[in-house]
Amino acid sequence: MEAEIQKAIDQSKHILKKIGEDSSVPRNIRRAANEAIAVLENDADSPAVRAQNAISILDEPSQDPNCPNHARTKIWHVSSLLEPIRD
Secondary structure (H helix, E strand, C coil), X not given: CCHHHHHHHHHHHHHXXXXXXXXXXXXXXXXXXXXXXXXXXXXXXCHHHHHHHHHHHHHHHHHCCXXXXXXXXXXXXXXXXXXXXXX
8 A cells, every 4th residue: 555545544543533532522423433443444445445435424424513613624634635545
């Protein structure tokens, strides 16, 4: 796997872990962040498939009106890190 792709995935997992551990973030959004981490760690799929699956998991929480602005910004940042990953 290319170093750039691995770096983007690692950075995304780090940001998502912060969201998952933040008690000011609603539980459903923390759960989605943890699900996205699990998807990114699944080595059975290609990096592009993992990235797209994580983005789709994070789409709904980013639209949630209960999502705090700081968490929404982090989710958007993760999406922007993962979007360029292609096979």
